[in-house]
Amino acid sequence: MVSLQLKPNFLAPDVDEVGSKRDDYVTTNETESAFVFNANHNLPLIEQRKRLPIYKYRREILYCLEKNQVLILVGETGSGKSTQLPQYLYELGWHTKGIIGLTQPRRISAITLANRVATERGETVGGSVGFVVKFLEKTSDATAVKYMTEGILLRELLTDPLLMRYSVIVIDEAHERNLITDIIIGLLKKVVNKRPAIKLVISSATIDADTFADFFKANSSIILSVEGRTHPISTFYLNNPCADYVKEAVETVWKIHKKEGQGDILVFLTGQEEVLQAVSLTKDYISSHDDNTLQALPMYGSLTHKEQLKVFFAPEKGVRKVIYATNIAETSITIPGVVYVIDCGFIKLKWFDSDSATDQLVVVPISKATAMQRAGRAGRTRPGKVYRLYTEEDYEKLPDRFPPEIRRCELSAMILNLKALGVSNILKFNFPSPPPAKNVLAALETLHALGAIDSDGNLTKPLGYFMAExxxxxxxxxxxxxxxxxxxxxxxxxxxxxxxxxxxxxxxxxxxxxxxxxxxxxxxxxxxxxxxxxxxxxxxxxxxxxxxxxxxxxxxxxxxxxxxxxxxxxxxxxxxxxxxxxxxxxxxxxxxxxxxxxxxxxxxxxxxxxxxxxxxxxxxxxxxxxxxxxxxxxxxxxxxxxxxxxxxxxxxxxxxxxxxxxxxxxxxxxxxxxxxx
Incomplete structure (x- = not known):
């Protein structure tokens, strides 16, 4: 394993004013040491780029990718991997061999990253940098760097199984192990075997690198680790569990607003209903206290693109933003100005019961990896503070990470896509984490009942092909x-x-x-x-x-x-x-x-x-x-x-x-x- 280590300065984290005056919080340090970076947003973009940790090691990263077909890049939050890596590839001329494609797990991530990279290049989106998400596209014939959701890349594999238009594929935020992520990685293993010229980068902040290294061991692969730009983070826990974490989150927001210094607040909740409830409660607080210095904004997946972008705009002078978000804001998206993070401790997950053939949406406690990811949102530009609405004892009981989605969800859509790609025997397909056989059987039975596949397991015409498209x-x-x-x-x-x-x-x-x-x-x-x-x-x-x-x-x-x-x-x-x-x-x-x-x-x-x-x-x-x-x-x-x-x-x-x-x-x-x- 190649490890690129930055030499951080060491600082003791700040004493938290709210934590020292609240009876229901105790404090501990999430980050004992951190790389200190005095961000200056007035600097030219080129200077801001040079201050990112990944810039110092761009030569080593490009060299490893030049000499190996698969690069597993472990870059901590804030290292610049999502925005800078494609630009380094472009500057080295990889775009002349084909498009540089980057996948993101969510629409808003692909859109905002494309906008950021286009801005750094002094262009508008749709030129050399573009994006494609479900029902929305901004690309042109000149597009050389293309951000897209994982579902879009899967659709492209249907029409171009060897991805002949691409020279490099970057799978970002691979640690989430979404269903589509695992399918794409399994398919890309076949692509790199057939196309030695294509390069594959699997990138994440908290990736289990050894798992993917073992998966691609037959290919020329290498692991690189780059430290990120994380500032000191003070973490606070509740002394006692709370009965209603939505109300507790809103009350904590109000106390931070009244007692803490400048900085926006990011609150993680489980779904749209909770987000809208929290926004409504916050507006009631603002109205009852006649305080116009706090602005409450929602952030969730089904929000329109225009409304989603509001969280990135700077508020009026003297106004503090509080963003109530689902797990859409955990990765890739960096909301400027966030200093305080409130973590409710829960997340919505789909869980499939093969016996009842039901895909159930359940609210479960988060994993430690998710808690760390959420906390990382607080230390991007300056020292931050994290308020966890659960006890420290409960945190220690959390699992290290969730099982990959492919092991806990309904698989009929996945199998339909694989059938359309010509994978006849699903059980022999090489997955990074194989799904349970009983889940595969349940999905095949569902597709057969719907008329999408015949008794031999082949797609039917025209219904099966229509459903796959x-x-x-x-x-x-x-x-x-x-x-x-x-x-x-x-x-x-x-x-x-x-x-x-x-x-x-x-x-x-x-x-x-x-x-x-x-x-x-x-x-x-x-x-x-x-x-x-x-x-x-x-x-x-x-x-x-x-x-x-x-x-x-x-x-x-x-x-x-x-x-x-x-x-x-x-x-x-x-x-x-x-x-x-x-x-x-x-x-x-x-x-x-x-x-x-x-x-x-x-x-x-x-x-x-x-x-x-x-x-x-x-x-x-x-x-x-x-x-x-x-x-x-x-x-x-x-x-x-x-x-x-x-x-x-x-x-x-x-x-x-x-x-x-x-x-x-x-x-x-x-x-x-x-x-x-």
Whole structure:
């Protein structure tokens, strides 16, 4: 292993003013020593680049990549690996051999990094530096450095299996071990075996380098380690666990704002609902104290691009930003000015149960690696402070890291992509971490039931290939395909777009506001269920010219509705240009829409048991209607189906549609048949 070590100066971390005056926090040092860097944002960009740790060792990095086909780059947070490495490759002339491609796990990471690199080069995005993310692209024929999400690279592998247009591929933030990350790394191993000229860089701040070194041991590979630019970080824990970490986070924000010096605050929460609740509570604090020196901003994945970029803009003079974010802000994204980090200690993860064939979204405690990653956001430009809303004893009990996503999620979409790439035997495919065989079997059974593969495991024509080409989960892809022949494709595209964003119904923090929101929701609710209710909401939104006032009146989330509108337009373009899908409307025939939903989600059907709970037809699990569902307060229908299960105190069904029993045998006769017992 080659290790490039910087020589840091050593400083004792600052004494925390808030921590010394609060009774419920104790303090410890997260970083005993740190590289001291006096950032000067008034310096020219070239001078700022030279002060990054990676700059000093650019020759060694380029030499190792020149002599080896695979470079595993362990660069700590702040080292500059995400922005500087592609520029070094460009300056050395690698772009003349092909595009320099860099993948990111999230849209916003790819967009912001491309903007940063373009700015450093004195250009606008779309010239020599561009990006491609789902439904958004800024590239040109001159683009030599391309940032993209991992899903985009997977799509490119479908059309160009050897990536002949590329000279270097950089897989950034590989430590997250997303499902697509592991698929791509497995596919890239085949590419580097077939194309000795292509170079591969696997980069991360907390990567398990030895795992990937063993995986690529047959290839010419090397591990490089570069220390990052991390300032001293003081870490504070709660003395006692808190009952509500959202409220505790908001209270901690307010105390930091009142007692601490300059610097913005970044708060990590688990999902959009918690983020919006925290923003609302903070605004209540600001209003009740008549304090205009604090600005609360949300940050989550389904937020529109324009709204996401607001967190990067400097606030007015004398105003402090507080950003409430999901794990989207853990890696790659550096929000300028952040000095204080508040970590709730939890994260949302998908977990697949092969016995019940359900992919459940569960809130679980974070891992130590995630906690370290979140803490690293505080020490990017100056000494920072981290407030963990859990005890130090609880931190010691956390796992070192989570299992890779490929070992804990539903695999049907992954298998569909691999089948489209010509991988016939999934079990023999070389994964960095092989998935459980029972999960693979469950996914193959699901795809066979959906008609995407035949009894020999090959993609069917045209349905299987259609589903593989669509950037959607298999059930949604089948639903869109069936809508063409059933004459309701326009409605299905709307429903699919609405399912891609989080809830469109606002959830006020006050009790009176919640009552008004519930009453307003009744204007759209129908007995057929949540998906038809979503369709009604979107239709009314468009008929009212996408008005913010309309959303305020009916307690709707304007951001999410606007995002759904943009996604719908992109889906229509995709359907017209590539898939030859006929765009038809059923003109309000609700039964046709419900039948089309049933034709795709029949695996998720449930019936009302005589005990008063719902039983899933496949598996027989006890299921319950989610309290936020349209059907929660209505008489219970006999047969329903759902798009997602949420596991909290019970297994709750969300996005429910009411169906008729005979539709199951009519639309999925290969799977269901009626019998007399």
């Amino acid at each position: 669509m950037p959607l989960p298999p059930m949604l892809s089948r639903m869109l395909y069936m809508s063409g022949s059933m004459g309701c494709s326009e409605e299905m595209i709307t429903i699919i777009a609405m399912l891609q964003v989080e809830t469109v119904f606002a959830q006020p923090a006050t009790g009176q506001g919640q009552i008004k929101a519930r009453v307003a929701k009744r204007n759209f609710e129908v007995a057929e269920g949540d998906l038809i209710t979503m369709l009604n909401v979107f239709t009314a939104f468009v008929e009212n010219e996408q008005s913010k006032q309309f959303c305020r009146t009916y307690y709707l989330n304007y951001r999410n509705l606007n995002c759904a509108y943009e996604l719908r337009e992109q889906l229509i373009k995709l359907a017209k240009k590539h898939l030859n899908l006929p765009l038809k409307s059923c003109n309000g025939n609700v039964e046709t829409i419900c039948k089309c939903i049933t034709s795709a989600y029949f695996l998720n059907a449930a019936y009302l048991h005589y005990t008063g709970v719902y039983k899933r037809i496949q598996g027989g699990q006890d299921l319950h209607i989610h309290p936020l569902s349209t059907l929660y307060t209505l008489p219970q229908p006999q047969y329903i189906l759902f798009t997602e299960l949420v596991h909290t105190t019970k297994l709750f069904m969300s996005n429910i549609t009411v169906i008729k029993e005979e539709w199951l045998s009519e639309l999925s006769s290969h799977y269901f048949y009626k019998t007399n017992v």
